[in-house]
Amino acid sequence: MSQHRLLTLTTDFGxxxxxxxxxxxxxxxxxxxxxxxxxxHDIPPQDTRYASYFLAxxxxxxxxxxxxxxxxxxxxxxxxxxxxxxxxxxxxxxxxNGCLTDVxxxxxxxxxxxxxxxxxxxxxxxxxxxxxxDILAPTAAYLTLNIEPEQMxxxxxxxxxxxxxxxxxxxxxxxxVVACVDTFGNLITNIPNRMLQKRQIVAVRVKERxxxxxCRTYGLAAPGELITLSSSCGHxxxxxxxxxxxxxxxxxxxxxxxxxxxx
Amino acid sequence: MSQHRLLTLTTDFGxxxxxxxxxxxxxxxxxxxxxxxxxxHDIPPQDTRYASYFLAxxxxxxxxxxxxxxxxxxxxxxxxxxxxxxxxxxxxxxxxNGCLTDVxxxxxxxxxxxxxxxxxxxxxxxxxxxxxxDILAPTAAYLTLNIEPEQMxxxxxxxxxxxxxxxxxxxxxxxxVVACVDTFGNLITNIPNRMLQKRQIVAVRVKERxxxxxCRTYGLAAPGELITLSSSCGHxxxxxxxxxxxxxxxxxxxxxxxxxxxx
Amino acid sequence: MSQHRLLTLTTDFGxxxxxxxxxxxxxxxxxxxxxxxxxxHDIPPQDTRYASYFLAxxxxxxxxxxxxxxxxxxxxxxxxxxxxxxxxxxxxxxxxNGCLTDVxxxxxxxxxxxxxxxxxxxxxxxxxxxxxxDILAPTAAYLTLNIEPEQMxxxxxxxxxxxxxxxxxxxxxxxxVVACVDTFGNLITNIPNRMLQKRQIVAVRVKERxxxxxCRTYGLAAPGELITLSSSCGHxxxxxxxxxxxxxxxxxxxxxxxxxxxx
Numbered sequence: 001m002s003q004h005r006l007l008t009l010t011t012d013f014g015x016x017x018x019x020x021x022x023x024x025x026x027x028x029x030x031x032x033x034x035x036x037x038x039x040x041h042d043i044p045p046q047d048t049r050y051a052s053y054f055l056a057x058x059x060x061x062x063x064x065x066x067x068x069x070x071x072x073x074x075x076x077x078x079x080x081x082x083x084x085x086x087x088x089x090x091x092x093x094x095x096x097n098g099c100l101t102d103v104x105x106x107x108x109x110x111x112x113x114x115x116x117x118x119x120x121x122x123x124x125x126x127x128x129x130x131x132x133x134d135i136l137a138p139t140a141a142y143l144t145l146n147i148e149p150e151q152m153x154x155x156x157x158x159x160x161x162x163x164x165x166x167x168x169x170x171x172x173x174x175x176x177v178v179a180c181v182d183t184f185g186n187l188i189t190n191i192p193n194r195m196l197q198k199r200q201i202v203a204v205r206v207k208e209r210x211x212x213x214x215c216r217t218y219g220l221a222a223p224g225e226l227i228t229l230s231s232s233c234g235h236x237x238x239x240x241x242x243x244x245x246x247x248x249x250x251x252x253x254x255x256x257x258x259x260x261x262x263x
Numbered sequence: 264m265s266q267h268r269l270l271t272l273t274t275d276f277g278x279x280x281x282x283x284x285x286x287x288x289x290x291x292x293x294x295x296x297x298x299x300x301x302x303x304h305d306i307p308p309q310d311t312r313y314a315s316y317f318l319a320x321x322x323x324x325x326x327x328x329x330x331x332x333x334x335x336x337x338x339x340x341x342x343x344x345x346x347x348x349x350x351x352x353x354x355x356x357x358x359x360n361g362c363l364t365d366v367x368x369x370x371x372x373x374x375x376x377x378x379x380x381x382x383x384x385x386x387x388x389x390x391x392x393x394x395x396x397d398i399l400a401p402t403a404a405y406l407t408l409n410i411e412p413e414q415m416x417x418x419x420x421x422x423x424x425x426x427x428x429x430x431x432x433x434x435x436x437x438x439x440v441v442a443c444v445d446t447f448g449n450l451i452t453n454i455p456n457r458m459l460q461k462r463q464i465v466a467v468r469v470k471e472r473x474x475x476x477x478c479r480t481y482g483l484a485a486p487g488e489l490i491t492l493s494s495s496c497g498h499x500x501x502x503x504x505x506x507x508x509x510x511x512x513x514x515x516x517x518x519x520x521x522x523x524x525x526x
Numbered sequence: 527m528s529q530h531r532l533l534t535l536t537t538d539f540g541x542x543x544x545x546x547x548x549x550x551x552x553x554x555x556x557x558x559x560x561x562x563x564x565x566x567h568d569i570p571p572q573d574t575r576y577a578s579y580f581l582a583x584x585x586x587x588x589x590x591x592x593x594x595x596x597x598x599x600x601x602x603x604x605x606x607x608x609x610x611x612x613x614x615x616x617x618x619x620x621x622x623n624g625c626l627t628d629v630x631x632x633x634x635x636x637x638x639x640x641x642x643x644x645x646x647x648x649x650x651x652x653x654x655x656x657x658x659x660d661i662l663a664p665t666a667a668y669l670t671l672n673i674e675p676e677q678m679x680x681x682x683x684x685x686x687x688x689x690x691x692x693x694x695x696x697x698x699x700x701x702x703v704v705a706c707v708d709t710f711g712n713l714i715t716n717i718p719n720r721m722l723q724k725r726q727i728v729a730v731r732v733k734e735r736x737x738x739x740x741c742r743t744y745g746l747a748a749p750g751e752l753i754t755l756s757s758s759c760g761h762x763x764x765x766x767x768x769x770x771x772x773x774x775x776x777x778x779x780x781x782x783x784x785x786x787x788x789x
Contacts, residue, residue, distance in 0.1 A: 006291055008284075014568070014709035018583035018759075021534075021565035025587025028532055028563070032589055036563060037291070037299060039284035042277070045710050046768065057281035061288025061396070063295055074768065077743025128743040130758030133587070183277035184308050217340025217391040232393030233281075242309065242337065269554055271547075300554070300562060302547035305540070320544035324551025324659070326558055446540035447571050480603025480654040495656030496544075505572065505600065 007036050007144050008062070010055060011071040011132065012043040019130065023071070023137040026123065030141035039068075046074035048099045049162055050253075053180050055092075056102030057233050064089030069140040071132035072099050082135055084149045085159065086112035091149065093140045095131075098162035110159070117153035165190040166256075178206075178255045179235070185244030189257045191236040200262040204228045206238060207249050218242075270299050270407050271325070273318060274334040274395065275306040282393065286334070286400040289386065293404035302331075309337035311362045312425055313516075316443050318355075319365030320496050327352030332403040334395035335362050345398055346422065347412045349375035354412065356403045358394075361425035373422070380416035428453040429519075441469075441518045442498070448507030452520045454499040463525040467491045469501060470512050481505075533562050533670050534588070536581060537597040537658065538569040545656065549597070549663040552649065556667035565594075572600035574625045575688055576779075579706050581618075582628030583759050590615030595666040597658035598625050608661055610675045611685065612638035617675065619666045621657075624688035636685070643679035691716045692782075704732075704781045705761070711770030715783045717762040726788040730754045732764060733775050744768075 007027065013019040020041045027036060039058055043051045051072040059068060073080075073095040081096040087107035092100055093116075104110070116135060119126075121142045123134045139152055167190055168175040176191040187206070204211045215227040221241035226248070231237035236259065239245050246252070270290065276282040283304045290299060302321055306314045314335040322331060336343075336358040344359040350370035355363055356379075367373065379398060382389075384405045386397045402415055430453055431438040439454040450469070467474045478490040484504035489511070494500035499522065502508050509515070533553065539545040546567045553562060565584055569577045577598040585594060599606075599621040607622040613633035618626055619642075630636065642661060645652075647668045649660045665678055693716055694701040702717040713732070730737045741753040747767035752774070757763035762785065765771050772778070 006295060008287075010284075012709070015564075015566045016568040016570070017706075017708040018566070018580045019708070021536075021580070021584035022587045024534075024563050024565070025584060025589075025592075028592070029587060029589040032532060032591075035298065035561065037287050038278075038301065038564065039287070040278045040281070042279040044279070045770075054281045054284070058284035058288060061285045061292060063288075063292040065295075066288075066291070075745045078745040080745075127756075127758040129755060129763075133758065180280075182280040182282070183275070219338045219341040219343075229392060230390075232390040232396065237392075244308075269558060271550075273547075298561065300550050301541075301564065302550070303541045303544070305542040307542070317544045317547070321547035321551060324548045324555060326551075326555040328558075329551075329554070443543075445543040445545070446538070482601045482604040482606075492655060493653075495653040495659065500655075507571075 005035065005144065006063070006066045007034050007140055008039045008066060008068045009036060009041070010039045010043060010051065010068065011041045012045045012047065012051070013041050013071070015041050019132065022133050023069070026133055026137040027141040030138055031144050034141065034144045043072050046072065048072055048074070048097050050180070051099040052102040052162060055100065056106045059090065059103050060088070060106050062090055067091045067093065067140050067143045069136055070094035070099055071136055073097065073132060076131050077128040081156070082116040082131060083156065083159065084114045084116060084139065084143070084152050085110040086149060091143055093136050093143065096160050098160050100159055101162040104159070112149050113156050113159065114149050115153045115156045118151065121147065121152060167191065169195065172261050174259045176236070176257050178251055178253055178257060181246045181251070181253060185240065185246035186231075187238040187245055187251055187255075187257070188231050188233060189236045189238070191257065191259060193230040193234050193236065196236060196259065202260045202262050204236070204238065205258040205260070207251055207255060209249060211238060268298065268407065269326070269329045270297050270403055271302045271329060271331045272299060272304070273302045273306060273314065273331065274304045275308045275310065275314070276304050276334070278304050282395065285396050286332070289396055289400040290404040293401055294407050297404065297407045306335050309335065311335055311337070311360050313443070314362040315365040315425060318363065319369045322353065322366050323351070323369050325353055330354045330356065330403050330406045332399055333357035333362055334399055336360065336395060339394050340391040344419070345379040345394060346419065347377045347379060347402065347406070347415050348373040348422065349412060354406055356399050356406065359423050361423050363422055364425040367422070375412050376419050376422065377412050378416045378419045381414065384410065384415060430454065432458065435524050437522045439499070439520050441514055441516055441520060444509045444514070444516060448503070448509035450501040450508055450514055450520070451494050451496060452499045452501070454520065454522060456493040456497050456499065459499060459522065465523045465525050467499070467501065468521045468523070470514055470518060472512060474501060531561065531670065532589070532592045533560050533666055534565045534592060534594045535562060535567070536565045536569065536577065536594065537567045538571045538573065538577070539567050539597070541567050545658065548659050549595070552659055552663040553667040556664055557670050560667065560670045569598050572598065574598055574600070574623050576706070577625040578628040578688060581626065582632045585616065585629050586614075586632050588616060593617045593619065593666050593669045595662055596620035596625055597662055599623065599658060602657050603654040607682070608642040608657060609682065609685065610640045610642060610665065610669070610678050611636040612675060617669055619662050619669065622686050624686050626685055627688040630685070638675050639682050639685065640675050641679045641682045644677065647673065647678060693717065695721065698787050700785045702762070702783050704777055704779055704783060707772045707777070707779060711766070711772035711774075713764040713771055713777055713783070714757050714759060715762045715764070717783065717785060719756040719760050719762065722762060722785065728786045728788050730762070730764065731784040731786070733777055733781060735775060737764060
């Protein structure tokens with residue numbers, strides 16, 4: 001395996017709390033030469049599904065050899081496993097709680113999958129409530145020193161997967177949901193763009209509103225206009241040009257979205 | 264030109280959305296040895312004027328050779344240009360939408376100005392809604408590998424500039440506006456400190472309040488007192504010691520501010 | 527002293543304001559090879575007590591040789607001192623306003639303590655309102671170039687300390703307060719876990735609620751259940767499994783907490 005020199009952090013710790021900072025200290029105490037890149041500390045608290053979405057949208061762009069440390073861990077201290085998974089030459093160190101579900105769909109089944117069972121790579125004292133600091137961070141740091149995943153623990157068969165978001169495909173319509181509301185209030189659905197290609201869309205419906213217009217990009221709509229587009233992540237998106245569609249429509253993650261096609 | 268080893272990011276993506284993370288992956292896939300410094304991902308959404316203010320206040324402190332990647336891009340996918348501009352030995356990679364207006368005032372006219380027109384330096388597939396990831400990020404990454412701006416595209420004459428904020432100077436008063444409300448609720452105006460030197464200020468008025476006292480710094484005022492001072496960025500500032508002037512006064516960006524002088 | 531290659535930032539500047547970005551520029555202009563790690567820019571504005579708590583929870587995990595730059599500085603420009611303190615081989619560059627109180631409790635009395643009085647290491651022009659940029663940042667940057675603390679200024683005897691949070695220990699109970707509300711709404715108190723060991727806790731009371739159940743970790747409680755636990759930072763914690771205890775109870779920092787023991 002190639003050398004690992006990059007380490008990323010994805011957590012729900014926020015930046016007001018000192019938890020992400022403590023993890024950085026643990027990592028740098030083991031490998032002071034490592035570069036650490038913050039992906040996000042603002043995953044919604046304990047939201048493993050959002051973490052899964054986030055990682056699938058960001059991780060595929062990273063180079064082989066990157067170590068991704070993921071700490072969204074509502075089950076900390078319980079029987080849930082901690083794992084190291086290799087996909088596309090990248091290593092993911094995370095709780096086995098579904099947060100890698102979507103990244104597997106993007107990068108393929110892990111080539112290497114280990115449960116973290118070797119305390120040799122952990123901090124000497126393990127708290128019951130912060131395995132990010134005590135187990136996951138030191139494990140990720142040792143991986144950047146080219147300790148092999150094989151040394152971290154026993155092989156396991158497969159990871160826990162979150163159930164798919166509802167997506168029903170009929171002859172004349174597709175029913176999906178809002179999978180993510182982004183910073184701009186754009187609604188990213190779970191309906192893949194490829195399901196919409198070469199078909200004549202009559203309307204997209206969300207929360208009793210019907211959106212008739214598809215635009216290639218935001219700025220081609222009138223200011224304030226609601227439109228649908230193909231999101232940069234490969235899914236149907238609903239947006240308001242120069243506005244915030246989520247606020248306008250009162251929509252949150254999970255809201256049903258229907259695409260109607262011409263017969 | 265000196266070697267470029269530093270890359271900064273300034274975006275309106277927030278840190279809950281995966282967009283800044285995806286750009287980091289793109290950059291590191293091209294140059295895994297680059298140091299990336301987050302300046303901000305919390306520019307108010309699509310606010311090119313705030314981005315311009317932010318960059319002018321931060322960028323002048325960076326060393327020659329820094330590459331600044333700026334993604335505040337409400338016109339993504341439309342006819343607006345993407346550019347690379349060299350000022351004071353620093354390179355700015357950004358949409359041509361006015362976001363470099365104030366940094367030009369600080370650092371001087373670009374010595375080198377190119378439109379990004381060479382797809383050779385872009386990602387192979389270009390989305391319509393995320394040129395930050397598909398064009399700007401790879402361009403900035405190649406610049407850190409010392410590909411010259413000349414290779415990125417055709418020379419252009421000048422950048423789009425935002426109109427100046429209103430600033431009227433009379434014999435007995437100056438009328439300006441609040442240009443920025445900072446984290447502390449301090450109101451940073453567009454009235455330069457140098458216009459106030461050697462003059463006797465009678466009062467500063469904002470939102471029907473008259474502020475009579477000028478202080479050298481916050482802590483010299485009584486707790487809760489409203490004062491005016493010379494901001495660290497070179498402009499008149501209105502602050503409440505140990506408080507939040509913006510909240511107290513109900514003031515937002517754009518609010519008129521009047522300075523009255525003695526005859 | 528060992529070589530200093532790591533520099534961390536802890537500020538109350540937020541990431542919308544350009545102040546932390548300007549400091550990064552100042553640092554990188556002096557030492558473009560330094561790695562900068564953001565610990566937090568979201569310390570509550572001017573909250574030196576929170577900064578003290580934050581640093582004590584994060585800094586002990588960093589390696590010897592780290593330089594911590596701390597800018598929470600409500601007294602900027604007044605007579606308060608700026609200092610450099612060495613503890614456990616780490617250097618802290620900060621205003622002398624109590625923000626190092628708790629880190630001293632964790633790491634021990636400073637081995638080396640200097641007032642920053644040598645303008646040679648500062649920016650040429652010093653503003654009255656932003657010593658973070660003009661004095662503290664360049665000082666920290668020169669420390670990473672292995673300029674010794676001795677050269678930064680005169681030795682001083684001791685730092686200003688914040689008064690202890692209230693903690694009263696009786697035969698049958700301990701009275702403390704909430705010292706921190708974390709991202710998850712968990713209430714971290716100032717009551718040390720070691721005071722609770724080997725004793726039979728009858729109840730923990732906060733805001734007229736009585737919490738009877740102690741759990742080793744969150745996930746062992748029923749969803750929504752209020753529990754007490756031993757926090758990962760060594761203090762009694764009150765949490766709601768899969769919920770937000772602070773919001774549920776309407777509790778903020780400073781709220782009294784009582785632990786009752788069996789006779």
